[in-house]
Amino acid sequence: MDRDPLLDSADEAIFQLRTTAAGPTGRLPVTPEMLKDMSSGDFFGLTQNAGMGWSPAQLLRRQFLILSTQGGVRAADGSPIALGYHTGHWEIGLLVEEAARTISANGGLPFAGAVSDPCDGRTNGTAGMLDSLAYRNDAAIVLRRLIRSLPTRRGVLGIATCDKGLPAMIMALAGSPDLPTVLVPGGVTLLAEEAEDTAKVQTLPARFARGEITLDHAADMGCRACGSPGGGCQFMGTAATSQVVAEALGLSLPHSALSPSGAEIWRDLARRSALALMGLDKTGQTTRDLLTADSIHNAMVLHAAVGGSTNLVLHVPAIAHAAGLTPPTVADWARINRLVPRLVDVLPNGPRHFATVQVFLAGGVPEIMLHLRTLGLLKLDARTVTGRTIGENLAWWEQSERRSRLREKLRQLDGIDPDDVIMPASRAREKGLTSTVTFLGGNLAPEGALVKSTAISPALLDANGVYHHEGPARIFTTEAAAIAAIKHSTVKPGDVMVLIGVGPGSGMPETYQITSALKHMKGGEHIPLLTDGRFSGVSTGACVGHVSPEAWAGGPIGRLRDGDIISLSVDTIGLEGRVEIISATPGEVGARPIHPDLKPDPRVPADTRLWAALQQASGGSWRGCVYDSERIIRLLEMGQAAEIAQAKKS
Numbered sequence: 001m002d003r004d005p006l007l008d009s010a011d012e013a014i015f016q017l018r019t020t021a022a023g024p025t026g027r028l029p030v031t032p033e034m035l036k037d038m039s040s041g042d043f044f045g046l047t048q049n050a051g052m053g054w055s056p057a058q059l060l061r062r063q064f065l066i067l068s069t070q071g072g073v074r075a076a077d078g079s080p081i082a083l084g085y086h087t088g089h090w091e092i093g094l095l096v097e098e099a100a101r102t103i104s105a106n107g108g109l110p111f112a113g114a115v116s117d118p119c120d121g122r123t124n125g126t127a128g129m130l131d132s133l134a135y136r137n138d139a140a141i142v143l144r145r146l147i148r149s150l151p152t153r154r155g156v157l158g159i160a161t162c163d164k165g166l167p168a169m170i171m172a173l174a175g176s177p178d179l180p181t182v183l184v185p186g187g188v189t190l191l192a193e194e195a196e197d198t199a200k201v202q203t204l205p206a207r208f209a210r211g212e213i214t215l216d217h218a219a220d221m222g223c224r225a226c227g228s229p230g231g232g233c234q235f236m237g238t239a240a241t242s243q244v245v246a247e248a249l250g251l252s253l254p255h256s257a258l259s260p261s262g263a264e265i266w267r268d269l270a271r272r273s274a275l276a277l278m279g280l281d282k283t284g285q286t287t288r289d290l291l292t293a294d295s296i297h298n299a300m301v302l303h304a305a306v307g308g309s310t311n312l313v314l315h316v317p318a319i320a321h322a323a324g325l326t327p328p329t330v331a332d333w334a335r336i337n338r339l340v341p342r343l344v345d346v347l348p349n350g351p352r353h354f355a356t357v358q359v360f361l362a363g364g365v366p367e368i369m370l371h372l373r374t375l376g377l378l379k380l381d382a383r384t385v386t387g388r389t390i391g392e393n394l395a396w397w398e399q400s401e402r403r404s405r406l407r408e409k410l411r412q413l414d415g416i417d418p419d420d421v422i423m424p425a426s427r428a429r430e431k432g433l434t435s436t437v438t439f440l441g442g443n444l445a446p447e448g449a450l451v452k453s454t455a456i457s458p459a460l461l462d463a464n465g466v467y468h469h470e471g472p473a474r475i476f477t478t479e480a481a482a483i484a485a486i487k488h489s490t491v492k493p494g495d496v497m498v499l500i501g502v503g504p505g506s507g508m509p510e511t512y513q514i515t516s517a518l519k520h521m522k523g524g525e526h527i528p529l530l531t532d533g534r535f536s537g538v539s540t541g542a543c544v545g546h547v548s549p550e551a552w553a554g555g556p557i558g559r560l561r562d563g564d565i566i567s568l569s570v571d572t573i574g575l576e577g578r579v580e581i582i583s584a585t586p587g588e589v590g591a592r593p594i595h596p597d598l599k600p601d602p603r604v605p606a607d608t609r610l611w612a613a614l615q616q617a618s619g620g621s622w623r624g625c626v627y628d629s630e631r632i633i634r635l636l637e638m639g640q641a642a643e644i645a646q647a648k649k650s
Helices: 032-037 040-051 092-105 127-148 165-174 200-209 215-224 238-248 264-283 293-306 312-322 330-339 356-361 364-374 390-399 401-414 425-430 479-487 512-520 586-591 606-617 629-649
Strands: 062-068 080-082 108-114 153-160 181-185 437-441 448-452 466-476 496-499 529-531 543-548 565-571 576-581
Touching: 062 092, 062 127, 062 264, 092 108, 092 153, 092 264, 127 153, 127 165, 127 312, 127 606, 153 165, 153 264, 165 181, 165 238, 165 312, 181 238, 181 264, 200 215, 200 479, 200 512, 238 293, 238 312, 238 364, 293 312, 293 330, 293 364, 330 437, 356 401, 364 390, 364 401, 390 401, 437 565, 466 479, 479 496, 479 512, 496 512, 496 565, 512 529, 606 629
Parallel strands: 062 108, 062 153, 153 181, 437 576, 466 496, 496 529, 529 543
Antiparallel strands: 437 448, 448 543, 466 565, 565 576
């Protein structure tokens, strides 16, 4: 009878079986006193370690846990056996290996675990994006559980690269205050030669639909965008900004953010980070010593100086919350952004749009900090994983061979003056660099909104650096309808695109396919976007997001109608502005019902709905979309008490 290959195999080797084996040789290095005092779990852990092949004689070494967001399966030669979700987690297993070998060579016992992460670029415009922000919280919880589930670890090394996995990893480390922890940023991908970058290629479908490019161009450019198989994107989006923030927090070694994935300098970072972790353990310094109000301040300052992603307005408060610190408020963000000039010319902000790896070669975070030190904007006494302060690290960097050689390497490789990439405040002003984020008020955003003011074309600003726009609203209740309007040219210059129902209540997906399509369509710069959702860190244009209250919370943005006249003003110098309806009074708008086409997205999964409810109970997007356990428990208890009281009445 013929064999069914799904039900059985023709390979005789599968029947060469045994039920016993000799097991590891040697003896556990235990003493009578240890056996009397240790838990059964600790003893069983030694057994498991020996069972996995580690030398029994070395099992009492100091144990360190390496956590990563590794994804995919690579062969030894780097070729794919199974693809990952994105380049950002594709190569970081190499960093895990380097760190583990370093720990072992220095008398430690390494452990490794992983919680992989999704790709916001891959899920843009799909139902997968509805899980993106919720994933961050879930991953942080799982990572913390993995840390606690290895009770014998002395410290934790976290390795992550991209949009949600890296903030989740930082939150997990921040939530481990009694342990030494070090964060290894997974680096960035190289620019591809004679190709579009990973931001621009995401606009290929929209440009083709509008007849602006050929099929051959789309196929060619779409294939060649990644110059190397690993690392985060080439622009200062959420992934790159999170790497910068990690270093600014003091959780990463100096000059660690934005290193080129796969390069020896990148591998070297993993080795030195492992040594830093072991050093912190020896000196007794923990995450509680590193993450303070001063380090949160420094993270916000660096965010402003690089012109970072608006998504960090969600992530930095979440990190602060995880660390038990007071999260920054909207007022704090506004104050920092008024205080700190943008000093870096990097994609997507101009004027010349350098890549993230070029920022690294120009000196990266420490180079930016030198200029911020001159301006007196840093908390220099904040401690770092080196065991030294920010100020002490900068004193080293200023005179280091590493600094001079890498800056010269940028000149040699690309003919770029590093001072055109990272520049002092006076030069930045001369180049026309404006500050990063403006926080808006107005009758359509009574609880606030934000716009990445660096992303507004200077050509659209008046002589005082103010952006003005008045135009009729075009209301869209789904992202699909909005992108269709752009592709088919049914939205026109002068209109105000209003995308509602995509705030936290729907998972708060980012809307990069909308903002990128507007950037590359003819006349798109004259179509501002207003949404209760968020957008990618690479978005450009007058894109107003995080409008609060969101439509699903009864906010006025959900009561707008087609044809309502919207006024938008953004002072990119004074960093203030307003978004308002001017064709009706707030009272008239408030009396309207919610837009009739606004309906729950049937694709939103039940667990994302639960995430939305929990984060709303915890203070919503302005507090970082976190789980405030104490407040949630208190509200649940109040609800249960009310339910019992109602039952007694009936």
